Amino acid sequence: MRFRVTIVSVALVLALVFLEPASLPQPARDKNVWNYEGGVSLITNGSIPDGPCFRINGRVTAPGFFDNLKRIDTDKGAVFRRGMETITSFPDEVFLTFVIRDHYDQTCPRRPEDAGAAKYLTRNMMSTLQLYLYWKHGVELRPIANAESKYFSVDPIIPYAAARAHDLPERFQWSYEYAIPSAGVPLTDSLVLVLRTPEGHMVARVAARL
Numbered sequence: 011m012r013f014r015v016t017i018v019s020v021a022l023v024l025a026l027v028f029l030e031p032a033s034l035p036q037p038a039r040d041k042n043v044w045n046y047e048g049g050v051s052l053i054t055n056g057s058i059p060d061g062p063c064f065r066i067n068g069r070v071t072a073p074g075f076f077d078n079l080k081r082i083d084t085d086k087g088a089v090f091r092r093g094m095e096t097i098t099s100f101p102d103e104v105f106l107t108f109v110i111r112d113h114y115d116q117t118c119p120r121r122p123e124d125a126g127a128a129k130y131l132t133r134n135m136m137s138t139l140q141l142y143l144y145w146k147h148g149v150e151l152r153p154i155a156n157a158e159s160k161y162f163s164v165d166p167i168i169p170y171a172a173a174r175a176h177d178l179p180e181r182f183q184w185s186y187e188y189a190i191p192s193a194g195v196p197l198t199d200s201l202v203l204v205l206r207t208p209e210g211h212m213v214a215r216v217a218a219r220l
Contacts, residue, residue, distance in 0.1 A: 044081040046220060052108070055117050056205060056214025058139075062130050063118035068108025070201055070218045072192075075101045081197075081220055090197045090220065100192035105160070106143070106201065106218075110136070111167065111183040130181050133164060139213065142204040143188070145195055146217060151202065154190060161187035 049071035057063040082089045090097045112130050143154040167181040200219035206212050
């Protein structure tokens, strides 16, 4: 009889050992850690109707703010920390810098060779595009009406074969910088950039998100 009791007791202990990890609450564990040293990057491709394809490449920065800033994805949601300090909002101002230049890859819509479509961005073409900036929270878009232009330039792109430059059409790169008020904006919001034609057709959209 004692032997049977001992066997039952051991079996019960083993059952508890195997069931314990599933039945007891487990401590939250970090899933992913993202570092934002230097700022937040953004990149996308766009195309103009019956015109060329292009790429937008940029970054959102703020002096010292993104240094050592990390996002930690946990079971309870995302937490932003700099060292032991928890950060919840952007600083008073951030800077959006980006460049636009011709770009062709598999995402570019194919057009018939005889369609007469423009193959490269031109000064006149770019001057007609309209820039819209938003803060995005969930699906809500809040227009940014007070962004300040800090820099703009149009620079020629020198072809690799410089000796053939006179045989090739002019190509350019457009560079922009904007100062954007961001006091009190949660770090979970995204900065959205949209380019539209004068007719309202969206030719590019990209978000800088943490």
